Amino acid sequence: MATNPSKLDIFDSQISSNDRTEYQQRVDQFNSTLNEYWTFEVVPNVFKQSLSNTDETTFDYLKDNFGILKGWDEIIDHLKELNSKASSHETYKLLFLSRHGQGYHNLGHSKYGNEDWDDHWSKLNGDGEIVWGPDPLLTELGQNQAKENNKFWKSQLINNSKKDENLIKPTRFFASPLSRSIDTLIGTWDDIVKIEEIKPLIQENLRETIGIHTCDKRSPKSIISKKYEPKGFIIEPGFEEEDIYFKTDYRESVAEHALRIYKQFQYLFNEVKHDDIISLTTHSGTIKAQLMALGHRSFAVGTGGIVPVFVKATKITN
Structure with missing residues (x-):
C-alpha cells in the first residue's frame, strides 16, 4: 500500500548547491537579527535514511522498521542519556517527519507529468475529471496509506521494545493546515492516541511550498476550525481567516x-x-525543506511515507 517515491518525488526532492547557498545566506541574515538561535545537525548512525549509501528509490520504511540501525531501546536510552547530560545550550529530539497520503493533486501531477503540470494544470482547480484545488482531499489510496501507517505504528509500539510499548510514541503532534496532512494525521493515529487529548497544533509554517499551484492554497480558517477543532486540533495564534500568503504569480x-x-x-x-x-x-516539499534545515541528506519520500531524524540542536548566542 505504501508507495516508494515516484520519479516525480525523486526529482522534486533534490537540493541543488545553489539552493543550499541561497538558504545559508538567508539563514545567516535572519540569525543576525536575533540575540540567540538554534543550529541543527543529525546524530549519525541511528537511521539508514541518513546514510549516503541508502538507496532512497527502493528503501521501504515499512519493511525496515523505520530504518533503525540499533534497537529502539538503545536509541531511546541514548536520547535520554544525551539530554540528561546536555548543557542548557544543547538538546536532542527524535522527529518523525510524515508526508500526507496520496491526494487528488498527486493524481493530477502523475497524469500530466511535471512540465505540463507546472506550466498549466497546477494553476487550475482541476481538469473536469479530478478536482485538486484549492486544498485537495486524500484519495482512497491516500486514506488507506494512513490506515497502513496506523497498523505499522501499532506493530512498532508492540514488537520493537523489550521495555515499554509506548517507548517511541510521540508526545507532541504538529500538522500543516492543509486538509490532506491533517486527515493523514487522524488516519495514522486513530485509536493509538486520543486526538482530543494530544491536541495537535496546526501551524502555517508547516504547509507545502506556497504559491501558483492551487493545491497548495489552504482553506479559510473558519472551515479548518469547523472541521478539525471539534476533533481536538488547535490552530496556532495569529492564523488569518484567508490565505494571505498564497500568490497566483509567485x-x-x-x-x-x-x-x-x-x-x-x-x-x-x-x-x-x-x-x-x-x-x-x-x-x-516541506520534508525536503525540513531535511535541509536539519543538515540531513536529501531523501525522497513517497505519499504516506515517514522519515525519522535524530536531531542535535545547539543554541548560539550573538
Missing part, C-alpha cells in the same frame, strides 16, 4: 521554504522543551 523558492521551516524549528526547540519525541505531518 511560487516560493526552495531556500525561502527552508527558511520558513528553520523558523518553525526555532519555535519547536524554544517552546517545546519537555517533549523529546515529536510527530510532524506535512508534505514532500
Whole structure:
C-alpha cells in the first residue's frame, strides 16, 4: 500500500548547491537579527535514511522498521542519556517527519507529468475529471496509506521494545493546515492516541511550498476550525481567516521554504522543551525543506511515507 517515491518525488526532492547557498545566506541574515538561535545537525548512525549509501528509490520504511540501525531501546536510552547530560545550550529530539497520503493533486501531477503540470494544470482547480484545488482531499489510496501507517505504528509500539510499548510514541503532534496532512494525521493515529487529548497544533509554517499551484492554497480558517477543532486540533495564534500568503504569480523558492521551516524549528526547540519525541505531518516539499534545515541528506519520500531524524540542536548566542 505504501508507495516508494515516484520519479516525480525523486526529482522534486533534490537540493541543488545553489539552493543550499541561497538558504545559508538567508539563514545567516535572519540569525543576525536575533540575540540567540538554534543550529541543527543529525546524530549519525541511528537511521539508514541518513546514510549516503541508502538507496532512497527502493528503501521501504515499512519493511525496515523505520530504518533503525540499533534497537529502539538503545536509541531511546541514548536520547535520554544525551539530554540528561546536555548543557542548557544543547538538546536532542527524535522527529518523525510524515508526508500526507496520496491526494487528488498527486493524481493530477502523475497524469500530466511535471512540465505540463507546472506550466498549466497546477494553476487550475482541476481538469473536469479530478478536482485538486484549492486544498485537495486524500484519495482512497491516500486514506488507506494512513490506515497502513496506523497498523505499522501499532506493530512498532508492540514488537520493537523489550521495555515499554509506548517507548517511541510521540508526545507532541504538529500538522500543516492543509486538509490532506491533517486527515493523514487522524488516519495514522486513530485509536493509538486520543486526538482530543494530544491536541495537535496546526501551524502555517508547516504547509507545502506556497504559491501558483492551487493545491497548495489552504482553506479559510473558519472551515479548518469547523472541521478539525471539534476533533481536538488547535490552530496556532495569529492564523488569518484567508490565505494571505498564497500568490497566483509567485511560487516560493526552495531556500525561502527552508527558511520558513528553520523558523518553525526555532519555535519547536524554544517552546517545546519537555517533549523529546515529536510527530510532524506535512508534505514532500516541506520534508525536503525540513531535511535541509536539519543538515540531513536529501531523501525522497513517497505519499504516506515517514522519515525519522535524530536531531542535535545547539543554541548560539550573538
